Amino acid sequence: MIGIIDYGMGNLFSVSKALERLKVPYKFGERPADIENCDGYILPGVGAFPDAMKALEEHGFIPFIKEKVKAGVPIYGICLGMQLLFEASDEGGETAGLGLFPGRIVRFPGVNEKGESYKVPHMGWNKMNLLKPEEPLLSDVKEEYVYFVHSFVAQTPDPSILYATADYHLDVPAIVGRNNLVASQFHPEKSGRAGMQLLENFCKVMVKQ
Amino acid sequence: MLSKRIIPCLDVKEGRVVKGIQFVDIRDAGDPVELAKVYDEQGADELVFLDISATHEGKKTMIDVVRSVASELAIPFTVGGGIRSLEDIKETLRNGADKVSLNSSAVNRPELLTEGADYFGSQCIVVAIDARYDEEWGTWRVYTRGGRTPSEWKVTEWAEEAVRRGAGEILLTSMNKDGEKTGFDLPLLEAVQGVVNVPVIASGGAGSSEHFYDVFTEVDADAALAASIFHYKETSVANVKAYLKEKGVIVR
Numbered sequence: 366m367i368g369i370i371d372y373g374m375g376n377l378f379s380v381s382k383a384l385e386r387l388k389v390p391y392k393f394g395e396r397p398a399d400i401e402n403c404d405g406y407i408l409p410g411v412g413a414f415p416d417a418m419k420a421l422e423e424h425g426f427i428p429f430i431k432e433k434v435k436a437g438v439p440i441y442g443i444c445l446g447m448q449l450l451f452e453a454s455d456e457g458g459e460t461a462g463l464g465l466f467p468g469r470i471v472r473f474p475g476v477n478e479k480g481e482s483y484k485v486p487h488m489g490w491n492k493m494n495l496l497k498p499e500e501p502l503l504s505d506v507k508e509e510y511v512y513f514v515h516s517f518v519a520q521t522p523d524p525s526i527l528y529a530t531a532d533y534h535l536d537v538p539a540i541v542g543r544n545n546l547v548a549s550q551f552h553p554e555k556s557g558r559a560g561m562q563l564l565e566n567f568c569k570v571m572v573k574q
Numbered sequence: 575m576l577s578k579r580i581i582p583c584l585d586v587k588e589g590r591v592v593k594g595i596q597f598v599d600i601r602d603a604g605d606p607v608e609l610a611k612v613y614d615e616q617g618a619d620e621l622v623f624l625d626i627s628a629t630h631e632g633k634k635t636m637i638d639v640v641r642s643v644a645s646e647l648a649i650p651f652t653v654g655g656g657i658r659s660l661e662d663i664k665e666t667l668r669n670g671a672d673k674v675s676l677n678s679s680a681v682n683r684p685e686l687l688t689e690g691a692d693y694f695g696s697q698c699i700v701v702a703i704d705a706r707y708d709e710e711w712g713t714w715r716v717y718t719r720g721g722r723t724p725s726e727w728k729v730t731e732w733a734e735e736a737v738r739r740g741a742g743e744i745l746l747t748s749m750n751k752d753g754e755k756t757g758f759d760l761p762l763l764e765a766v767q768g769v770v771n772v773p774v775i776a777s778g779g780a781g782s783s784e785h786f787y788d789v790f791t792e793v794d795a796d797a798a799l800a801a802s803i804f805h806y807k808e809t810s811v812a813n814v815k816a817y818l819k820e821k822g823v824i825v826r
Contacts, residue, residue: 378670382645411667412695475771486697486742488773489576489796490619490826510577510826512619512650514672514697516742532575555650555672 367391367407367568368400370446372424374417375409376552380443383554383561389568397429405572406433408548410445414456414470414517417445427463434465439545439571441564447541447548448519456517465546468521477534486516491531493539493559500528501570502540502547502563509559511539511551519550545571577826578790578818579619579797580811581775582804584609586655587626589635607642613804614647616811619826621647622675622745622799625655626720637669644670654702654745660689667694675700675745678718681725681732684739691740700775701741705729705762706749714762721749729762730769737770744770745799748778755781758789758798767793775799783809783817790823 367384371377371393384391391407394400408430410417421427434440442450451462454470462470473485490510495503513531519538521527528540528547540549540563547567553560568574585592590604610621623643625636633656640653653666654675663686666674680687680701690699708715714729725732733744746766748759758779767774773796776789780800789795803809815825 376667376670376672378641378668379644382670383648385645411698412693482771484771484773484796486772487576488697488743489579491576513576514650516695516697552650552672554648557648561648 366403367405367572367574368403369393370400370406370408370426370430371395372417372420372426374412374420374445375443376411377409379552380407380409380554383564384568387561387565387568389574395424397425403438404574405439405441405568406430408440408442408446408449410443410449412445414445414448414454414462415458415460417449418460418462421449430463431465434546437545439567440547441567442546442548444515444550444552447550448517450541450546450548451519451521454517466519466521466526466541466543467523468519470517471520472517473534483534486514487518487533487537488514491533491537493529493531495529497528500542502542502566503528504562504566504570506559506562506566509557511549511553511556511559513537513539513551515550547571575824576796577619577824578795579775580617580786580814580825581620581622581797581799582613582618582811583622583624583777583799583801585624585626585801586636586639588629588632589627589639592626606639607646610643610647610651613811614649617815617826618649618811620649620797621651623651623653625653627656637665640666640669640671652700652745654700658686660686660693663690663694667698673698673700673743675702676741677702677704678723680736680741681716681718681727684735687736687739687741691742696740696742699741700743700745701733701736702745702747703729703732703736703766704747704749707762714765717749730765733766734769737772741772743773743775745775745777751779752777753802754779755803757781757785758795760788760793763789763793763795767795773797781808783814786814787818787821787823790818
């Protein structure tokens with residue numbers, strides 16, 4: 366059973382339907398007690414970082430997520446759900462994150478090294494460079510296109526957490542992970558074949574549903 | 575780098591696609607989900623559904639369409655037409671759409687762009703702009719209500735204002751070119767691209783694969799939208815992408 370963390374900040378409908386297509390059982394939880402003993406968790410998220418941290422706290426999920434990560438339970442953060450796993454974000458002023466990955470979330474500068482401006486958000490299909498193709502999450506995933514849509518980007522001092530990146534004027538962390546905790550900047554449920562493969566790998570290889 | 579996006583647009587009226595009649599090889603050519611699947615298989619990068627329902631029931635039905643598409647497809651889609659309030663935006667996005675496009679409602683009340691962007695992020699908020707060249711003004715003028723009502727906005731000024739208010743993408747339709755099949759309106763696109771720094775979707779005028787090549791190489795549009803040439807099978811998304819790839823344009 367996959368627990369979908371429902372703290373009021375996500376497009377839960379699409380991801381839940383994607384799990385149905387994969388025939389993976391799931392349930393939503395607005396409180397930790399609703400999804401206490403699931404085999405794995407999905408942390409979705411759309412919206413602003415400060416609002417999301419506040420909502421996670423109000424729903425009582427901050428200690429819950431940290432305990433589950435420590436206990437080795439697989440967790441997949443999606444989009445803003447990935448960004449929340451880092452130490453802090455610049456969005457809406459300095460906001461602390463969950464601190465489960467080293468690094469912080471910054472806005473795309475919108476200007477490259479040559480001083481030329483580029484478009485923000487990073488929106489559209491971009492090809493992944495796989496840095497850790499041996500990871501179970503990446504089974505049968507190739508250097509395929511996935512759909513990005515974000516204005517803020519993760520920056521980490523620890524390259525060992527980078528499973529895949531994409532090139533958009535800088536190296537954009539596309540998939541990050543360490544042991545049982547994985548996350549993608551893009552929405553796997555909106556990223557065609559590769560995205561569905563990632564979700565399937567998470568649910569069936571990492572969680573063993 | 576980002577690939578150039580090809581986006582078929584489906585007009586939906588009372589829950590039925592109104593232009594998809596040439597797809598005789600699918601079970602129900604009026605079914606938005608069936609058509610969406612065909613386009614997905616052909617390699618469409620995104621879809622736009624434009625609700626042109628006149629009735630309240632039709633608008634309710636559109637939410638069912640949104641849910642069905644989100645349930646069955648793994649590509650992003652935008653919903654426009656008749657979205658007038660933050661409540662409408664919430665309902666559309668919560669039922670699985672990735673973006674909403676706001677046209678007349680944004681011109682009438684630009685705050686709506688800000689409300690939507692504050693709540694969901696600007697990446698979910700597309701401003702759809704219909705523009706026609708105005709000889710008297712010497713530039714393009716923005717129209718609302720499906721092109722029936724001229725506004726007081728010059729297109730470049732409205733594009734800048736909409737982005738300032740929170741729009742994360744612009745769907746720019748040339749009324750001069752729409753339906754002509756003589757190519758996209760490159761001067762209009764160039765004018766708007768010159769004043770904003772968000773992705774721009776070119777719309778109006780697509781008649782051949784070459785037209786897509788032109789819009790991606792000459793004015794560097796991020797995406798291009800077409801309806802009838804895909805619906806009436808004058809070409810397919812797959813053909814357009816194969817042509818672009820051969821010519822060195824990055825496509826998925």
